[in-house]
Amino acid sequence: MELIWQGVVKAVELIFGFDNEVWGITWLSLKVSGYATFLSLLVGIPLGMALALTQFRGRSVVVAMVNTGMGLPPVVVGLFVSIFLWRSGPLGNLELIYTPSGMVLAQVIIAFPIVAGLTMACFQSMDPGLAVQLAGIGASKPQLLWLLCKEARLPLLAAVMAGFGGVISEVGASMMVGGNIRDQTRVLTTATVLETGRGNYELAIALGLILLALTFAINLLLTHIQQRGQIRWPRPS
Amino acid sequence: MGLASWTAAVKAQAEPKHVILSTTTSTQDSGLLDVLVPSYVKQTGYNLKAIAVGTGQALELAARGDADVVLAHAPSLEKKYAAEGKLINRRLVMYNDFVIIGPKEDPAKIRTAKSVGTAFEAIKQANAWFVSRGDNSGTHNLELIIWQVAGVKPKGSWYIETGQGMGATLAIANERNGYTLTDRGTYLALRKRLKLPILFAGDKLLLNIYSIMEANPANGPRINAPGGKAFAHFMVSAQVQAIIKSFGVKEFGEPLFRPAAGSPESDLGG
Amino acid sequence: MAETLLTLRDVVVEYGDLTALQISSLSIRAKEVLALIGPNGAGKSTLLRVIGLLQRPNAGKVYFRDEEATRKNALRLRRRMASVFQEPLLLNASVYDNAALGLRLRGLSGGEIEKRLLPWLKRLEIGHLGMQAARTLSRGEAQRTSLARALVLEPELLLLDEPFSGLDAPTREGMLDSLRDIIEQKEMTTILVTHDKFEAYNLASRIGVISHGRMLQLADNGAVLMHPRTEEVAEIVGLQNRIPGVVESGNAGICDVRVHGGKVRVLGRLEPETPVILCVPPEDIALDAPGETSCQPVDANRLVVVIGNISPGLVHYRVTLRCGDVSLFASVPRVKFSELGLREGKKITVLFEPSAVHVIELRRDS
Numbered sequence: 001m002e003l004i005w006q007g008v009v010k011a012v013e014l015i016f017g018f019d020n021e022v023w024g025i026t027w028l029s030l031k032v033s034g035y036a037t038f039l040s041l042l043v044g045i046p047l048g049m050a051l052a053l054t055q056f057r058g059r060s061v062v063v064a065m066v067n068t069g070m071g072l073p074p075v076v077v078g079l080f081v082s083i084f085l086w087r088s089g090p091l092g093n094l095e096l097i098y099t100p101s102g103m104v105l106a107q108v109i110i111a112f113p114i115v116a117g118l119t120m121a122c123f124q125s126m127d128p129g130l131a132v133q134l135a136g137i138g139a140s141k142p143q144l145l146w147l148l149c150k151e152a153r154l155p156l157l158a159a160v161m162a163g164f165g166g167v168i169s170e171v172g173a174s175m176m177v178g179g180n181i182r183d184q185t186r187v188l189t190t191a192t193v194l195e196t197g198r199g200n201y202e203l204a205i206a207l208g209l210i211l212l213a214l215t216f217a218i219n220l221l222l223t224h225i226q227q228r229g230q231i232r233w234p235r236p237s
Numbered sequence: 238m239g240l241a242s243w244t245a246a247v248k249a250q251a252e253p254k255h256v257i258l259s260t261t262t263s264t265q266d267s268g269l270l271d272v273l274v275p276s277y278v279k280q281t282g283y284n285l286k287a288i289a290v291g292t293g294q295a296l297e298l299a300a301r302g303d304a305d306v307v308l309a310h311a312p313s314l315e316k317k318y319a320a321e322g323k324l325i326n327r328r329l330v331m332y333n334d335f336v337i338i339g340p341k342e343d344p345a346k347i348r349t350a351k352s353v354g355t356a357f358e359a360i361k362q363a364n365a366w367f368v369s370r371g372d373n374s375g376t377h378n379l380e381l382i383i384w385q386v387a388g389v390k391p392k393g394s395w396y397i398e399t400g401q402g403m404g405a406t407l408a409i410a411n412e413r414n415g416y417t418l419t420d421r422g423t424y425l426a427l428r429k430r431l432k433l434p435i436l437f438a439g440d441k442l443l444l445n446i447y448s449i450m451e452a453n454p455a456n457g458p459r460i461n462a463p464g465g466k467a468f469a470h471f472m473v474s475a476q477v478q479a480i481i482k483s484f485g486v487k488e489f490g491e492p493l494f495r496p497a498a499g500s501p502e503s504d505l506g507g
Numbered sequence: 508m509a510e511t512l513l514t515l516r517d518v519v520v521e522y523g524d525l526t527a528l529q530i531s532s533l534s535i536r537a538k539e540v541l542a543l544i545g546p547n548g549a550g551k552s553t554l555l556r557v558i559g560l561l562q563r564p565n566a567g568k569v570y571f572r573d574e575e576a577t578r579k580n581a582l583r584l585r586r587r588m589a590s591v592f593q594e595p596l597l598l599n600a601s602v603y604d605n606a607a608l609g610l611r612l613r614g615l616s617g618g619e620i621e622k623r624l625l626p627w628l629k630r631l632e633i634g635h636l637g638m639q640a641a642r643t644l645s646r647g648e649a650q651r652t653s654l655a656r657a658l659v660l661e662p663e664l665l666l667l668d669e670p671f672s673g674l675d676a677p678t679r680e681g682m683l684d685s686l687r688d689i690i691e692q693k694e695m696t697t698i699l700v701t702h703d704k705f706e707a708y709n710l711a712s713r714i715g716v717i718s719h720g721r722m723l724q725l726a727d728n729g730a731v732l733m734h735p736r737t738e739e740v741a742e743i744v745g746l747q748n749r750i751p752g753v754v755e756s757g758n759a760g761i762c763d764v765r766v767h768g769g770k771v772r773v774l775g776r777l778e779p780e781t782p783v784i785l786c787v788p789p790e791d792i793a794l795d796a797p798g799e800t801s802c803q804p805v806d807a808n809r810l811v812v813v814i815g816n817i818s819p820g821l822v823h824y825r826v827t828l829r830c831g832d833v834s835l836f837a838s839v840p841r842v843k844f845s846e847l848g849l850r851e852g853k854k855i856t857v858l859f860e861p862s863a864v865h866v867i868e869l870r871r872d873s
Contacts (some may be wrong), residue, residue, distance in 0.1 A: 070264045084419075085458055086301075086303045088302055088303055088457045092459060098257065098288065179288040180288075181286050181287060181288065182287070187336060194265070196267060196404070196405070197402045197426075198426070199404040199407070199426065199427040
């Protein structure tokens with residue numbers, strides 16, 4: 001217990017003392033996972049909507065792949081992405097290995113199936129008649145999709161939070177593809193592993209707490225947006 | 238002038254500006270690289286990416302051309318790669334040693350052991366806890382060689398394999414109040430957290446020798462041979478050797494490493 | 508000459524092997540109210556969606572005021588119509604925002620929307636619910652919101668797909684009255700799909716009968732009811748008593764038709780040997796009571812039947828009568844019923860006037 005308290009004290013020191021290295025690591029975590037989540041939304045939400053709202057041959061195969069992708073172990077993704085990005089690999093000339101961009105790539109692969117799968121479930125559970133009725137009062141195709149997204153704001157934001165949560169907290173892919181290089185690809189999760197291995201438990205706990213605080217703050221913001229204007233379930237009288 | 242030099246200039250520009258150094262986790266944990274890398278970057282302008290992985294992987298990465306230069310401490314393995322021509326220009330950089338730590342009461346009485354082999358044998362006879370890294374690292378490989386020398390098969394409920402790095406293994410040994418083999422550097426760094434004193438040291442077998450090797454440019458595409466060579470020279474330069482000599486003295490009272498560049502291997506450990 | 512608002516030509520809708528809709532020609536006249544009736548699964552909703560340009564048929568064309576509907580102009584034409592469906596699916600927003608949706612989609616400003624919408628909300632008696640969340644409305648209030656959403660657009664064509672069938676009787680009647688007033692006042696061209704015949708007769712100027720994807724009959728309100736062209740139409744339109752027979756002889760507008768259990772005299776000019784279906788409204792079937800012969804006309808038709816099921820009702824009893832393998836229904840006033848002392852299995856005679864009989868000629872090809 002004492003150890004945890006020491007960790008809390010250290011965390012406060014590092015953050016409010018503006019320790020350069022810790023702020024740098026925190027900012028990089030946010031950037032990498034932020035970009036990765038954003039790109040996953042760009043790919044995952046349209047994919048999820050398409051799977052929910054359209055029919056095409058082979059659809060069930062794609063759905064199964066998305067659902068499997070939701071549970072991909074990050075370290076396995078990291079391993080495969082590394083193999084591709086190594087100099088000796090097919091994409092070696094992109095020089096993405098041991099760079100933040102490489103980490104973003106791996107995290108996008110981890111997150112977009114989560115976003116797609118949850119988006120698909122969200123739209124499939126909407127009444128299909130709603131789209132017809134909205135068209136029936138004159139909505140164009142883009143207006144229709146926009147209205148459906150707005151109507152599905154609750155589960156869609158849950159998908160965003162799930163995607164973000166999945167990547168801000170992963171360490172396997174970041175470690176393998178990023179290399180945990182000081183000042184270059186070290187993020188909160190990989191730094192925590194490093195300091196734990198070194199036996200610097202105070203610092204490790206501090207980094208862990210900073211990560212938790214960061215994740216909590218972001219989810220607080222997203223939850224606020226999600227829950228704004230929702231009807232509370234009335235108490236049964 | 239003309240096309241030839243223009244192509245040469247373009248080619249020079251196309252060379253990767255970064256150098257990939259593969260090394261071991263214990264080297265990274267010592268903190269030495271955090272001091273040396275910024276200096277190297279400033280002097281040469283290369284962007285150095287230091288990747289810390291297990292010993293086996295570090296050597297393998299360079300052998301495949303995914304790293305330009307490797308700093309490791311597993312002489313037998315390194316020599317094998319050198320014999321195959323995959324890794325070239327092996328140079329000694331520094332060394333420290335391994336020690337056996339264990340419970341204060343020393344039930345196996347290894348304080349008075351004549352050699353490290355007899356010490357290990359005594360531990361087995363006393364059926365005392367022995368915590369091994371069990372992860373095919375340099376430390377682990379050395380430990381296995383010692384068991385071989387001692388003529389003991391490390392099997393049984395007294396023998397614990399953690400599969401983890403030195404820091405975690407030390408923590409477990411501490412908890413179990415057991416014996417373990419550790420490099421002096423990591424021990425010094427974690428000493429305040431441990432209740433296990435050094436019980437045996439000094440056998441020549443326990444020398445932990447760090448060497449730097451360059452990847453053979455033929456190993457793969459995009460190897461930065463000049464950058465790797467520059468780092469190797471950097472590590473054995475007088476300036477860096479001086480830094481190594483005094484590294485850790487302020488924090489731990491003694492240096493974590495001893496410079497070894499230029500000395501023959503047999504001379505070390507005096 | 509009424510102008511044509513919308514035309515369908517050679518429209519076919521298929522789902523795999525099933526032909527859901529096949530309409531060779533249909534014209535909607537401006538300012539008319541057309542009711543489409545038919546059993547469940549007949550294709551009425553499909554037809555309405557094709558008309559509303561909400562579903563593209565597998566074959567055929569739709570013309571809105573002589574302009575053919577294509578991919579490019581579909582949105583523009585669709586916006587001149589508005590649809591209301593059976594289930595009021597509203598967005599998770601206030602009543603006002605839901606009703607304003609159509610206007611917002613068309614880019615009107617907030618001020619313009621308010622000016623147009625508030626009177627409509629008041630007219631549909633939901634003016635006081637403006638700020639209420641749509642999710643908390645009763646079914647009737649939600650449907651009024653759905654109606655307001657469509658009506659405020661003042662569409663050139665209003666499409667209603669069973670808008671009142673999910674409501675209880677008093678609510679339904681109230682909304683029917685409101686709707687009728689609005690349609691009459693605004694002279695709004697309306698197509699109403701319903702399986703409630705009384706709604707159809709109440710509101711419509713023309714009635715179309717649809718079954719198995721085909722338009723069986725399309726005629727003015729009274730015509731369909733009075734002169735169903737085939738037995739299927741008669742059944743859909745609600746003519747419950749249908750007796751098959753063959754014309755025996757005809758003379759000066761009066762024919763004799765042989766049916767199981769006797770002969771029936773009807774009005775009409777028919778050739779002998781013509782197969783027909785005779786339709787008699789249940790109210791026009793009188794039960795022959797001994798001792799009342801003096802009140803009955805001499806040339807009334809008489810049939811011997813067996814009493815089947817007796818269903819008590821508030822004002823009338825509904826008595827099932829078996830005549831051969833044909834079932835007839837008679838509507839007997841409660842008072843009379845107790846007088847006659849009827850019970851299941853009893854054999855009695857029924858009477859009905861020739862003028863009460865609607866005759867359907869069966870064409871060879873029908």
